[in-house]
Amino acid sequence: MVLALVAAAGLVTWARTFPADDVEVVRPTKLTFAPGVGGARVQDLEAVVFGDRLQLQRNERVVWTSPINQSFVTAAKATVKYDDHHGYFWPTVSTGREWTTQRVDSVRAQGDRIVVSGVLTGSPQVPYTMTIAPRAAGGLDVQLSTTSTAVDAIGFQTGRTPGRGVHGFGEQFDSFDLSGRLIPLLVREQGVGRGEQPVTFLADATQHGAGGTRQMTYAAYPTFVTDDLRGVRVSPTSPEAGAFAVADTRNGDRVGLQVWSRTLHLELTAAESATGLITQQQGAVTRPELASWTQDGLIVGVQGGSAKVRDTVRRLKAAGVRVAGVWIQDWAGQRTTGFGDRLWWTWQPDPTRYPDWKGLVAELQSQGIRTTTYVNPFLTDATGRPGTNLYAQAADRGYLIRDAAGKPYQQDQGGFSATMVDFTNPAARQWFSQVIAQHVLADGVVGFMADFGEGLPMDARLHSGDARTLHNRWPKLWADTVKAGCAAAGRTDCVTWFRSGTPDMAGDTPLFWNGDQLVTWSADDGLASSLLGTFSSGVSGWALNHSDLGGYTSVNAVVKNYVRSPELLQRWGEVAAFGVVLRSHEGNRPAQNRQVYDTAELAATARNSRIFAALAPYRATVLAEATGDGVPAVRHTWVNWPNTTAAANDRQFFLGRSLLVAPVLAEGSRTATVSFPPGTWVNIFTGASYSGGLTTDVPAPLGTPAAFVSADDPWLPKIRAAVQAQGLSTAN
The missing domain is CATH 3.20.20.80 (Glycosidases)
Incomplete structure (x- = not known):
């Protein structure tokens, strides 16, 4: 019935039921230590061996810990195939062999770093080496690698306090706490509807999976922080930063990353505050100011x-x-x-x-x-239009990505075709x-x-490099070109x-x-x-x-x-x-x-x-x-008030450190549900005060958003005065 209506509307003439991502990953099992293996220390860096786990510390602060009694390194012989339509990429992982059991044979100091080595048991055994060094921005640099050619993907597991939240993985249009998920870290179109019905069903049925899922995003990448105030990031400058990866948060006591690479450069961080954690994780970056x-x-x-x-x-x-x-x-x-x-x-x-x-x-x-x-x-053929035909110029000079036949790769844009400039x-x-x-x-x-x-096609032919390993890096090449322009x-x-x-x-x-x-x-x-x-x-x-x-x-x-x-x-x-x-x-x-x-x-x-x-x-x-x-301007309450009851509310945000906003996100509603952090909070428009530590329904008629500043914050009188000067105050 629905498909008949869609066809009658002239949207499409065929349909397909499209599967969700098939991205099952290797799960860790047993971790053992060879007899006599102890810890090691280099200046302020220490690797501590417990009976069932390994812990890394810097300046006596725990930066990382392995899951209890479970391997923190895994590996797999696994291939990834992609179904691609209009930039909607659907990966399917086929695993032929898994290595889930780990033995640590040695933890030793070597110069200014600590080296952990051992094997993943199986047939054949897979040797691994993990080299740990202090990170200039704080935290630790970890180089994990294997020399085994039997392996396609390597996994790294991080322990977390059971029930503590995990956040990040790029721009995820999902709950802030991403626990309980299996997340493909793949740059792609986000979809139309992504679960909202009926539009998702119709987009999937008529446009080859274009409805999408909550896992799909334009900007997925392997970086996360936890409520333990620890963070893990694949180094953005490493080759494997562009590799396909899967994040696994399905177990509340750990977070896993499986990356299709035999090497993994990780940056591990820890701090006393969420803002300090984010700053440390981002490191020293010169960010351009907004005009x-x-x-x-x-x-x-x-x-x-x-x-x-x-x-x-x-x-x-x-x-x-x-x-x-x-x-x-x-x-x-x-x-x-x-x-x-x-x-x-x-x-x-x-x-x-x-x-x-x-x-x-x-x-x-x-x-x-x-x-x-x-x-x-992209460039599109502009024959017959005024001006320079940039597509023809780029094609003549070999500046466009190519298809299997060596011709400019024509990508269907829904009514016309276009070809990407080859940024390699x-x-x-x-x-x-x-x-x-x-x-x-x-x-x-x-x-x-x-x-x-x-939208770089996985089968595109490039001037240099492999499209499958450069796909997730393409936005960076695009940004480099824009910056140069x-x-x-x-x-x-x-x-x-x-x-x-x-x-x-x-x-x-x-x-x-x-x-x-x-x-x-x-x-x-x-x-x-x-x-x-x-x-x-x-x-x-x-x-x-x-x-x-x-x-x-x-x-x-x-x-x-x-x-x-x-x-x-x-x-x-x-x-x-x-x-x-x-x-x-x-x-x-x-x-x-x-x-x-x-x-x-x-x-x-x-x-x-x-x-x-x-x-x-x-x-x-x-x-x-x-x-x-590098601390976000618009931020989840967790960034300012981690590990409070207010930090569980996904329907409010802070602008900076001081201004709490609870937008109305439901049609017809004239109130906002606010989870106030500790203290007393004052509405910048009405002057009404609210007690902290509570979740309260606050009046929010059209034109008067629910926005608050703490009563003891120096910005409160300044913001209240600015609101009044603009004629926005509704205070009596």
Whole structure:
């Protein structure tokens, strides 16, 4: 019945039931120590052998411990196959042999480090070596390797206190505590619906698994922290950082990582606080600052030509909206597909829609409004369109990824095809950075959405390297190219934002975004899910993250038409007002969805822009901490108050250290459930006080978000005064 309706709607003509990821991994079993094996110490580093486990310490602090009586190293002979459709990658692991039992034969000091060696018992035996050294940023560097060619994947297990939470693994759109999961660490499209029905079922049935699951994300990588205030990260600069991996948190007393490599470079950390743990784990990274103009107000997503942009800005300003910039994604032209309004990926101004492009950008600049646009790593054949055919130029020079026949790899984009630039070719990378400098950032444009990056086909032929091992690293190569383009354009204030990522991109871009959420409230793929992605990415190294205000994906699923409601748009705006930037998106079906610049929405947009403006002085200190120490600006309560009852609430967040926000995430609700940390907390809008250590339902009518600062925090009177100055206070 449903499939017949879908076909009748013209969406598809066939269906397929798509399986979930098949990623079963090796489970550890017995750990034994050879007779006479003891501990070792080198200066402040110590390996302590207990009867049933190994523990690593630095300066008397426990940094890592093996699971009790279970091997902390495993190995497998296992192959991975991928089903790929439109960037939705589904891995299937086939395991031929497992090594689950470990013997430690030696723990010895060797120079300034400690070396642990032994074998994984089986047929054949698999020797391993683990070398431990102090890490400059704090914690430990661990090099784990095997010389056995019988092995494809190596596993590493970390003990944790039973029941303690585990967080991270990149940007995971799932509960902040990821215990009880088997998580493929694979960069890919996140899916449409991801469990929310009926859209997930229909997307799976009609688009080859495009509905996705809660495990799917644009930015998965092997890094995590636990409630024990310890962390593990595969070194971002190591070759195996791009390898396929699976995280296993199904047992409450341990966390496992299985990585398809024979070597593993790990960074182990521990600290007294969650913020200290995150800072130490990220290490010394020079993070670019976010340009100051982004803090002035709304960056409005608008498209449709010069006249539409001018009129939208005029009406927003007339309504009292603080406008900092425009985000014009159709600057290179627009095409209509079955999924909605898409773009011409030619990366040059469209003279039909924007005949006065340079003048428009200059005119907006004279009003203090910056212009940003859109670009991605694909090129499409622009034969017949005005300007340079960059696709033809890149193809002639061999700058595109290739298929098995050696031709440019045509990837179906849903209504048209396009080919990725081959970033393993230094000449291609240099060429595309010049394209960005000379076309995208020309005429006064100050930044852009750097979309995609997660869709490198596993069977692509590259200038150098293997696509299967470079797939998870592709976002980094894309970021390197974008950074070089900004430098070539001489733009020190360049603002770019990415959705796909690796753990070592923090030094390449000032900003990330959560990707393509559905225009719903849900924790599967809507407003609530964008918060979940921000939480996990924040403890994984992305200090500045935000979402498309209003969501992006709008589809008519026949039995339900997914469009923004006025209430959703306003509530999403309230969340964004307490974020790092306030940027809206028209979505893939602008005409069918409410927009922040619609007449009926202008009052709410103006109010949210004033909230954002009122917080500017406080937010400046938050951004400084984020770019300096790597602590996320928008953070889960756990980051500030670990191991408290408040830290269990996934439906609230902190902006920085002081400002607690409990957004309304359910349609029709006029209250927010707040889990207050210890102390007394004051509503910045109403002045009402609430006792800490309790979970309380707080009034939160439209226009008055539930936001609080501790009564003894020096920022409370400053933020309250700023709110009053903007006319936002509702106190009697």
